């Protein structure tokens with residue numbers, strides 16, 4: 368379970384609070400207006416930003432002071448952060464061995480398997496620039512899988528993809544997250560994507576990240592902050 372224990376983040380110009388838990392294995396959409404703090408919430412979980420007060424706990428362990436690499440999270444962002452001058456094998460190797468040392472035989476097998484799981488078998492020696500946008504997204508997902516962390520953080524990872532590719536990637540992430548029983552948090556501006564991906568939603572608005580709610584109930588009866596943002600309904 369992921370717990371935000373009376374968490375606050377305050378830069379002076381921007382403030383956000385969160386005080387709730389996310390159940391293990393839940394797929395949760397993070398929705399709300401632009402600039403409300405959705406990415407900031409992910410950054411706090413990943414350890415890229417430090418809370419002003421409060422704590423973040425994972426399965427009972429306080430991880431608030433843990434370095435990003437020591438946290439139970441894998442990240443998938445829109446730009447995938449693949450190094451353009453490295454092959455997929457080299458890019459993915461860095462997920463397993465950030466020190467750049469050689470992989471073990473088991474790690475090499477896991478790398479090949481991760482690429483196969485996302486439909487990129489045989490692409491080990493390709494560089495990102497020789498792949499389509501969808502294939503790059505899948506390579507980023509393979510890297511996240513390889514990290515084998517129980518909490519997947521997704522920050523608008525599909526927003527640059529066309530509708531068909533986006534749906535394919537959503538289904539792939541749902542399938543993989545379900546298989547490894549990962550807790551997955553997805554920042555998205557697309558209500559349809561949120562409903563397709565997630566069973567629950569965290570609304571971030573007016574300086575508060577609200578506890579996860581059933582997404583269908585929420586969309587049927589959205590709070591004012593959400594109706595303003597969604598425009599219709």
Ligand SMILES: Nc1ncnc2c1ncn2[C@@H]1O[C@H](COP(=O)(O)OP(=O)(O)OP(=O)(O)O)[C@@H](O)[C@H]1O
Pocket residue numbers: 381399400401402403404405406407408571
């Ligand atoms: N590097 C930064 N320096 C200063 N302020 C920042 C920085 N990054 C974000 N902010 C501010 O922090 C607030 C929250 O930003 P954040 O990116 O978390 O919002 P968001 O809900 O993810 O927005 P969007 O949907 O537009 O991506 C915003 O007011 C933004 O202007």
